[in-house]
Amino acid sequence: MNQNSRGVSSFIAATQLADFEGSRRYFVGRSFCYWQDGARANGTFMWGKPREQDIAEMEPFWSIGAGDPKWDGRAAFIDARAVEAIDALGFKRLLSYLLRTQQSLRGVGSVTMVHGGGLVGVVTAGLLNVVRPAYPFRAVGAEQLEKAFEQVRVGDLYEPVEALRRSVGQEPEIVRQLKVILNQRPDATADDLADALGLSSRTLQRRLDQAGTSLRQERQTHLLRRAEELLAATSLDLDAIAAEVGLASASHLVALFRRVHRTTPGEWRQHNRR
The missing domain is CATH 3.30.750.24 (STAS domain)
Known part of the structure; x- marks a missing residue:
């Protein structure tokens, strides 16, 4: 990063x-x-x-x-x-x-x-x-x-x-609103998120598509941000962080960081440690 x-x-x-x-x-x-x-x-x-x-x-x-x-x-x-x-x-x-x-x-x-x-x-x-x-x-x-x-x-x-x-x-309003709800209810289903925004699930998907993103991508972004915060603020190992954010294993967390940040969670932690 x-x-x-x-x-x-x-x-x-x-x-x-x-x-x-x-x-x-x-x-x-x-x-x-x-x-x-x-x-x-x-x-x-x-x-x-x-x-x-x-x-x-x-x-x-x-x-x-x-x-x-x-x-x-x-x-x-x-x-x-x-x-x-x-x-x-x-x-x-x-x-x-x-x-x-x-x-x-x-x-x-x-x-x-x-x-x-x-x-x-x-x-x-x-x-x-x-x-x-x-x-x-x-x-x-x-x-x-x-x-x-x-x-x-x-x-x-x-x-x-x-x-x-x-x-x-630069973030479209629908993306900002979705992020607010994901912060409050990270485990909410697609239907729950749509209801909270006063939209149908189909309309939510269409609005996100128009904004150049998707529900899956926004969930991943939210998960990544939470993992970053735990890496920077705690001494939890990668397995514990993966479990906390809802990933199956530390290897999934490593793969996510390599794909998004071109580095490993450990290297990212060294640069961003509090």
Whole structure:
């Protein structure tokens, strides 16, 4: 696997909140992607029209490290450039979260809000001015973002974070939604997944085909991401990891890594160990 720090490969997909103990992890929800580089920096991309339940799903990620001195001084980013509309209940939930966590998050070194244009951009840019948190904050446009990373001493993260944003943004909505459900219900049948998406099984297969993927491929991707996380975060042997992710044996895990990453799980672990 290419470990080029300028690309998305420098971040490892997480499947649950507990996976964020190490460096360079990300998690994709229905309308957001949370990323983190250890205790140095974290951020969230938001898109579409985040609803109240979406904000509720983001809150535990934003609260990682709250009150822990080792997280003091971290740089945080909220990228709302792709937000298309403001949901009243979602906005109220976000505002409430920011107000009630002012004390627990006072160790944050800085927060940078990245806004788009139009009325939505005006609203998101002014959000932190309404809250007036204890930590330093600023609102910037996309053209100022690279400088903003440099100013809070995490300039090396700008390019890999932007690569991650582009990668997530290129995923069709049906694929993002399917990944969210697979994170929650990895053993769900095709019919269960279709029901959760409000589609028939045939329509789900057709939509995935139009997106250039398949249910089998997305299941494999989910399995691979979970195996990567276990390799990076635990000392489990290959047989145990294979069993945990639903593979028949360690040899199947090795074959999967050779096919996808052109390397073995052991070699991948050496490069990505926490």
